[in-house]
Amino acid sequence: MTTMSSAEPTRRDFLYIATGVVGAVGAAAAVWPLIAQMNPDASTIAAGAPIEVDLAPIAEGQVIKVVWRGNPIFISHRTQKEIEEARAVDVGSLPDPQSDQQRVKQGHDQWLVLVGICTHLGCVPLTRQGDYNGFFCPCHGSHYDTSGRIRRGPAPANLPLPPYEFVADSKIRIG
Numbered sequence: 001m002t003t004m005s006s007a008e009p010t011r012r013d014f015l016y017i018a019t020g021v022v023g024a025v026g027a028a029a030a031v032w033p034l035i036a037q038m039n040p041d042a043s044t045i046a047a048g049a050p051i052e053v054d055l056a057p058i059a060e061g062q063v064i065k066v067v068w069r070g071n072p073i074f075i076s077h078r079t080q081k082e083i084e085e086a087r088a089v090d091v092g093s094l095p096d097p098q099s100d101q102q103r104v105k106q107g108h109d110q111w112l113v114l115v116g117i118c119t120h121l122g123c124v125p126l127t128r129q130g131d132y133n134g135f136f137c138p139c140h141g142s143h144y145d146t147s148g149r150i151r152r153g154p155a156p157a158n159l160p161l162p163p164y165e166f167v168a169d170s171k172i173r174i175g
């Protein structure tokens with residue numbers, strides 16, 4: 001009797017966890033069709049065509065990945081705290097000195113758009129991780145900040161910025 005009653009909450013806990021995972025996957029899947037429908041077909045993109053990305057579905061604090069010319073592109077909707085952290089740094093002390101303002105478009109400071117390829121040996125970094133809560137490359141331990149600038153580890157340079165522009169208040173064209 002005792003064994004049964006202690007087993008039941010465990011099964012229930014599992015169900016809650018499983019439901020939570022399905023919910024998270026569903027939310028991520030919902031973003032992709034919105035992005036996909038605005039892009040040219042795959043062969044045109046592979047040939048280097050610009051892609052347009054609607055930023056409206058990207059929640060504050062969320063980072064999405066899109067692919068442009070075969071490269072992963074990170075689009076981060078930064079929080080006020082992340083912007084402030086990026087701007088509180090002494091630029092001269094950085095391995096690859098660049099102000100946060102140089103890495104975003106004026107008036108769109110919350111949007112950080114990066115090529116998601118580590119400048120050390122080309123791994124794809126993890127987002128919102130590492131010592132600076134920006135990007136972390138687990139291959140050899142490079143830590144990038146909330147502006148995508150290298151702060152610690154073997155990578156020699158900041159995460160690159162792809163060519164892009166705002167074509168509307170919440171839409172960019174990459175390429």
Ligand code: FES
Nearest residue numbers: 118120121137140
């Ligand atoms: S490839 Fe990223 S740290 Fe080496």
